[in-house]
Amino acid sequence: MRNLALLTDFYQLTMMNGYLKHNIHEDIVVFDYFFRKNPCDSSYTIIAGIEQVIDYVENLKFTEEDLDYLRGLGFDESFLSALKNFKFSGTIYGVPEGSIMFPNEPVLRIKAPSFEAQLIETALLNILNFQSLIATKASRIIEAAEGDPVFEFGLRRAQGPDAGIYGARAAVIGGCSSTSNVLAGKMFDIPVVGTQAHSWIQSFDSELEAFEAYAATYPDNCLLLVDTYNTLNSGVPNAIKVFHQLRKRGFEPKGIRIDSGDIAYLSKEARKILDAAGFQNVSIVASSDLDEETIYSLKIQKSAINGWGVGTNLITSSNCPALGGVYKLSAIEKKDKIIPKIKISENPEKITNPGYKKVIRIYDSYNNAQADLIMLEEEVIDTNKPLTIFHPIYTWKKKTFNRYSVREMLIPIYQEGNLVYPRKTVSEIRSYAKKELDSLWPEYKRFNRPHLYKVDLSEKLWNLKNQMVSEYKERDAF
Amino acid sequence: MRNLALLTDFYQLTMMNGYLKHNIHEDIVVFDYFFRKNPCDSSYTIIAGIEQVIDYVENLKFTEEDLDYLRGLGFDESFLSALKNFKFSGTIYGVPEGSIMFPNEPVLRIKAPSFEAQLIETALLNILNFQSLIATKASRIIEAAEGDPVFEFGLRRAQGPDAGIYGARAAVIGGCSSTSNVLAGKMFDIPVVGTQAHSWIQSFDSELEAFEAYAATYPDNCLLLVDTYNTLNSGVPNAIKVFHQLRKRGFEPKGIRIDSGDIAYLSKEARKILDAAGFQNVSIVASSDLDEETIYSLKIQKSAINGWGVGTNLITSSNCPALGGVYKLSAIEKKDKIIPKIKISENPEKITNPGYKKVIRIYDSYNNAQADLIMLEEEVIDTNKPLTIFHPIYTWKKKTFNRYSVREMLIPIYQEGNLVYPRKTVSEIRSYAKKELDSLWPEYKRFNRPHLYKVDLSEKLWNLKNQMVSEYKERDAF
Incomplete structure (x- = not known):
């Protein structure tokens, strides 16, 4: 101590x-x-x-x-x-x-x-x-998410290490389901989550290879970041290829994450493509400058997001x-x-x-x-x-x-x-x-x-x- | 570490x-x-x-x-x-x-x-x-203060201990002259400042007694908080009484601090009263929800402040x-x-x-x-x-x-x-x-x-x- x-x-x-x-x-x-x-x-x-x-x-x-x-x-x-x-x-x-x-x-x-x-x-x-x-801020975001899980992702923008650590703790008290912050996870026994960043995708010669590599290592926790190149033309189709491979191996894929672009549009289109390919149960997680107002608006727009990664605006309570x-x-x-x-x-x-x-x-x-x-x-x-x-x-x-x-x-x-x-x-x-x-x-x-x-x-x-x-x-x- | x-x-x-x-x-x-x-x-x-x-x-x-x-x-x-x-x-x-x-x-x-x-x-x-x-935020506040010293007072509103500690460090790098944060002072060898709060004043039967007690303990660093009751009718006149006593004992008083009310008006009136009593050299420090915009405005209003204690808005960079x-x-x-x-x-x-x-x-x-x-x-x-x-x-x-x-x-x-x-x-x-x-x-x-x-x-x-x-x-x- x-x-x-x-x-x-x-x-x-x-x-x-x-x-x-x-x-x-x-x-x-x-x-x-x-x-x-x-x-x-x-x-x-x-x-x-x-x-x-x-x-x-x-x-x-x-x-x-x-x-x-x-x-x-x-x-x-x-x-x-x-x-x-x-x-x-x-x-x-x-x-x-x-x-x-x-x-x-x-x-x-x-x-x-x-x-x-x-x-x-x-x-x-x-x-x-x-x-x-x-x-308090977390509880507002939870309220806007209407029962979807909200993940605390703010460590990199928190006001110093403690703000990241104790902010993650407070966010979970306010209703977040988990945090990306490993130290907070250890200190307070709260669930930690995370998969891969754009740098993972870029570390391989192609997006598909990057997805396949990820699925090979984490077949039972495969949530793929689909916006490195083009979400709908490349990311989602490549994810679906890998999801089919996974299924053949007996694993159910977890979902996709969209981190940029027009989340409302992209999520609805991605949902259609995923559903048509037989992946009605995979999640679509969004993580891009979200707060309670944006989530509320995305809900009204009938976006197809069902998991929310919230960073800066939660961990700093940016508007207050x-x-x-x-x-x-x-x-x-x-x-x-x-x-x-x-x-x-x-x-x-x-x-x-x-x-x-x-x-x-x-x-x-x-x-x-x-x-x-x-x-x-x-x-x-x-x-x-x-x-x-x-x-x-x-x-x-x-x-x-x-x-x-x-x-x-x-x-x-x-x-x-x-x-x-x-x-x-x-x-x-x-x-x-x-x-x-x-x-x-x-x-x-x-x-x-x-x-x-x-x-x-x-x-x-x-x-x-x-x-x-x-x-x-x-x-x-x- | x-x-x-x-x-x-x-x-x-x-x-x-x-x-x-x-x-x-x-x-x-x-x-x-x-x-x-x-x-x-x-x-x-x-x-x-x-x-x-x-x-x-x-x-x-x-x-x-x-x-x-x-x-x-x-x-x-x-x-x-x-x-x-x-x-x-x-x-x-x-x-x-x-x-x-x-x-x-x-x-x-x-x-x-x-x-x-x-x-x-x-x-x-x-x-x-x-x-x-x-x-960066501190440097903006320093710029607005036009050469007056700016004191970092934000620990109680900082986003956790580290935000207070490393925020004080960063504020000094940005140009603040000192901090109220004792731990930051020790860790980084930066000047620490502080005198008394309203609770000190309230702990004595009268404001005058509180001022006298403070001056007795700190004759060479006597800066008095004058807004507990009524700044101009009580705080400043009582401070002047104590300042006269100090001078008789061979000490020069440091100044007064105003923490509430209309700082522009109160500081100008206080300056007149202090000057008339022969205390042209004592400082008037303000500390009340300040940021670069407020300080800039107080400068334009020709307030008589010449030291600025800045808390929440600096340590959280509240507007950003x-x-x-x-x-x-x-x-x-x-x-x-x-x-x-x-x-x-x-x-x-x-x-x-x-x-x-x-x-x-x-x-x-x-x-x-x-x-x-x-x-x-x-x-x-x-x-x-x-x-x-x-x-x-x-x-x-x-x-x-x-x-x-x-x-x-x-x-x-x-x-x-x-x-x-x-x-x-x-x-x-x-x-x-x-x-x-x-x-x-x-x-x-x-x-x-x-x-x-x-x-x-x-x-x-x-x-x-x-x-x-x-x-x-x-x-x-x-």
Whole structure:
């Protein structure tokens, strides 16, 4: 496991040292990790990367080399000694990986000494923002593919090795069936796929020879790239020759891949030729600058693609390459009492929700998610009584639930420094995310102008927030 | 150093195994790394990541664990044994890191047994595409900042740890003065900066106390975040109080940072207040969703910012999050003879330049880059004679140079497996990139609709390419 202790912003260290010097480093603080906006015009975000946050915290140790470097930057021995003994002792609640979450909801809630809570901010944001982004983007592409398998092919265009590795992981959590990335396959036990590139075809004197050579080595996994020269005049006819040979040898061919040209036209024509030759069951895989919009359009055009290799646009979430998750102070504990904190702003959307909070999801009796409610930790819902919620800005927008169930979204990850989160395989997380997506009505999953999911505040939290904002305003503080 | 041997697409392994089984794995092949389009509407690309490609090749070793994993995927012992003994034995020419390059030029030229050349493709693309993208994006932001320092602040929004680490490196190569990323600072010996976040301010009972506490700990590096409550009514006046106290103690304050609100207005007003209080020399740093367009606009609005912290938009190159660099077969060697290879396409821009090639840059006597010429390796330019070049499509567009000098862009990196590249520090690479940028006329560096730099083919290469395309076309191959 890599040592990422220094994977942090320098100001975390200057602040930690400052807390130490002012003797407030052991003060207990509460931070929320949340995002203000879903990525890619989605109505939801799939949370991914929790396991890597845990790996990071578990392996957080400053080496002598790290400390020497920091000494060279001017930090004194009292600070370095505190770092040397660093061990996370806080309590973290968070959603199970693969959960669907919405803007402004606490996704993770970190309660720890300020010295510790501050250090882990940057890496936590880095890890969760990226993987949640890619899992969400992947789920949109999966939605567009209407049940066809989607293969993650982006490593060569990913933003560095980790983006390829953890992006592949997140893509599978979001619903991809496999990746081309061998290292990701090994690390996370996810299926890897791949056959041949144009360079294979070019390495032989003719396309047919290249196909025959491939089929000779991989008779039971023969998917041929048909666009090196001319897809319909050369690639598909040569593939069919080889497919006939394969059949004679007792193997069923897998399919063809088209990587350029007009995919809609080429796939439909290729399908006709393949079908006429008796290969109704072979797949046609496309891989050429695809994203959810293109796949959606190709579906409408009745293209004959039934497998989708998606690269750049998935692995970078190209039209929205960052999830802007933030980590904001929501409370401090003094003498065992929680004192809510708020970050005010001229921009109403940037005013944070104060206090030690939890998130409740409300379901109807068919397990459809109806709305979420952000509440203070101590609040309890009596599901035997009707529940009325209201919009936090347009408070006249109300909704009452009579028959409903509720679920607490945040579960313990660390209890006073002890890891208590039940770790899962990527395949289990993928299934969990699928279940989560299944609990959302299709209108929330539409990738253009989806219906917006309700996230309201409990009356108690709403009152607390408004009272705190008013106090600041009265003091003319903003 | 991490083991990235499996950081590759699965099809590289299936092809390598296929080459082995057909006994063509030792055939010498030539691949070019090039891109077809500059990122971010730039007219140029700064090449970064060469050092990391070298690290990757130097550390390329399949462990027993890697081989076990591949065995589990179905590969046989002859292949695994070839992997076990893998050692790169090829020859790589490439540009020095920090070079400016243009579309379709070979940036790296790899000549190696097919077994080796194929394996390294994916990681090489991953590394160079990302770092070159970020270095280029950074150079645009630097250009917009007109000499003000630009700080790289993107780690929390980077696409995973590596994107933060290598993105910071590339940003500095592109001209950033420093990064907030401590690990990148340590790894590459680049300056790190940072002071305090809103959570610091909120951890004290009042903004003034927070400022005083910070100044007490860091009297010689006091830059205060002034937008937690109200920038002009609270933040700036409180900062000035603390700045006066600092001066009495014999320290000069560094400045203020504004992270929200209307930066143009707030910075101008803050400047007036600071100047009136006798702090004409303190900086005003902005950090709020900046990119080259916003900085350019803030410059036009005569904002009073003189330091720029740039996060998300730089570290992800948000409006263009991938450089589409590719790795294409350009030749094979048979019996010591180079046989050019071409990848044809219906799309003329996707037809590759065949053969074993080099790139020549033509300079005027003031060291201004005038044009580039892609040539076959064996071609020689006699600079005592005039040189006429022509546009590869509009061949009537010609230009003749009389007084000029030329430079070969590609230098040896590996010679038959031996590393011969003179490794440099990031600071040296940054200076080199600056010199490269200085050799370009300002019209090429404009970030909207820049002038396009000429990249022509030598007559010999142009003839070879057209002849090969015609032959394919005559055979009706595309």
